[in-house]
Amino acid sequence: xxxxxxxxxxxxxxxxxxxRIPEDRPIVGVEVGVWEGNLSGKLLAARPLLTLWMIDPxxxxxxxxxxxxxxxxxxxxxxxxxxxxxxxGRGRILRGPSQEVVTEFADESLDFFYLDAIHTFExxxxxxxxxxxKLKPGGWYGGRDFVDRWYGVERETYRxxxxxxxxxxxxxESVLQPA
Ligand SMILES: C[S@@+](CC[C@H](N)C(=O)[O-])C[C@H]1O[C@@H](n2cnc3c(N)ncnc32)[C@H](O)[C@@H]1O
Numbered sequence: 393x394x395x396x397x398x399x400x401x402x403x404x405x406x407x408x409x410x411x412r413i414p415e416d417r418p419i420v421g422v423e424v425g426v427w428e429g430n431l432s433g434k435l436l437a438a439r440p441l442l443t444l445w446m447i448d449p450x451x452x453x454x455x456x457x458x459x460x461x462x463x464x465x466x467x468x469x470x471x472x473x474x475x476x477x478x479x480x481g482r483g484r485i486l487r488g489p490s491q492e493v494v495t496e497f498a499d500e501s502l503d504f505f506y507l508d509a510i511h512t513f514e515x516x517x518x519x520x521x522x523x524x525x526k527l528k529p530g531g532w533y534g535g536r537d538f539v540d541r542w543y544g545v546e547r548e549t550y551r552x553x554x555x556x557x558x559x560x561x562x563x564x565e566s567v568l569q570p571a
Contacts, residue, residue, distance in 0.1 A: 425509030
């Protein structure tokens with residue numbers, strides 16, 4: 393796979409995601425790690441031609457962000473469902489871990505994927521490997537917080553050499569597919 397993309401980083405992460413979603417044509421994207429659907433709701437509201445797959449297990453995990461309690465996950469899931477209902481047909485929930493749910497997508501079917509789930513170096517690598525074939529040529533991917541201090545994983549460099557922004561949002565744009 394060719395990673396010949398332009399790497400950018402900036403603050404105010406949801407605006408940064410939004411500006412990469414065109415307004416003038418149908419776009420299909422994935423948000424991996426949704427929690428209450430705050431970002432999903434903002435994107436869906438601002439981009440009426442966007443169909444967004446909202447992917448999250450909403451389950452207690454050892455390493456995941458949602459390691460607080462299952463009750464908290466359940467509340468977050470209900471809130472995400474409300475967001476999904478508000479944008480009926482365009483905000484599509486898939487409940488399950490990234491690595492399982494990814495198999496439901498056809499190759500080269502997505503305009504973008506955005507990773508905001510488990511932020512460790514290893515998991516982000518796994519997610520990129522899993523989701524990259526699902527991107528259309530010219531699509532983009534990105535995420536948040538690849539340098540993760542919460543789990544004791546401090547990587548000052550990443551193999552794609554993405555530099556962290558103020559809020560540690562990163563992007564790869566114009567991903568080329570293999571020749
Ligand atoms: C930081 S929150 C997401 C916030 C959301 N993107 C936003 O901006 O509003 C991280 C989420 O990742 C989810 N998560 C944890 N493990 C996951 C996995 N294997 N696949 C997908 N999501 C996962 C957690 O349940 C949690 O909801």
